[in-house]
Amino acid sequence: MNTSTEQRQRWISVLAKAPTESLLKLSDPVVSDMQFELIREPEIGLTQVRARMGGKGDAFNMGDMTVTRCVVRSQGDSLGFSYVAGRNKPHALRAAQLDAMLQLADFHQPLTDMIIEPLNQLMLNTQQQKQQATAATKVDFFTLVRGED
């Protein structure tokens, strides 16, 4: 199956950012009857976050964050990778398994419909709710000219 890099980036991003409970709940029935070989067991490590001042200045080291990563091979011989923020081995393992399955022609469409799209929708909703809640607390400041000059 041919998938573009952008497509794969999108599902990997959704899988990595999704809330763990929803991810596990949605994918448990799909993954349970598949066999995976663990190439790299879920492991926790530190990664350095680099940033640029104002998004375009010189790069500087902003700080460290924990990351969990995992690599598996599916029965269909595809390799699934995952890098997940924080210390969360079950999440990293599941995300890698799903990445491997999503690369297989037989599973791609059903998995996209059953897991990726609902998770994406869920995250969009959560984000929207948060934005609305934040917007409701917006305060406008009016500055009165004090006329000291």
Add this chain to the structure above:
Amino acid sequence: MNSIALQVGFKDAVTDAQQVFRSLLKVMSEPGVIEQLDQTDTLETLCPAAFSTCLALLDSTTRIWLAESFDNDSVSKNLSFHTGCRLTRDVSEADFVLCRADQLPALSQLKLGSAEYPDRGCTLLVQVAQLSDIALPGATQLTLQGPGIPGQRSISVDSLPAELTRYLTERPDPFPLGLDIVLLGGDAVIAIPRTTVVEVN
């Protein structure tokens, strides 16, 4: 789809890496002693001992030079995947050289370190056909003497290249500079550090 077959490295990353490192430490400090390294499977043309040694010794700060027989996608991808090591085409900047006995690079080009930092020299990992502490028919018999050896030890190396034998007996580099050599055959490992005096029988 994934044309490069990644392979499982150590089955139990932490304990296996520690065991391999301990074995390498032992063979380095007691030249001529054989240890078994079977923590990994064979990787392409790389024997289990060689693959284990690479996994235990390489990391993102080490540069490795691969001889022709190992310089293929499978070996290089697996090594950089598991260890994050950097591959180099320039043998003179390599910290580790991994080669089969019949494909030694020119030993005079390898990094020797400096008098202040002799530890920055290159470590030569040579995969040979067979290693033993009893005499193998048709193999090169070496007698080792020096630090870490009570009296002397004899080893037998099948397919030891003449150039390496000459290097070991003549030791052209002024001490403390020199190459540390790790011989790997199947799942056996022997080390000949730069302090060892070697004689061919």
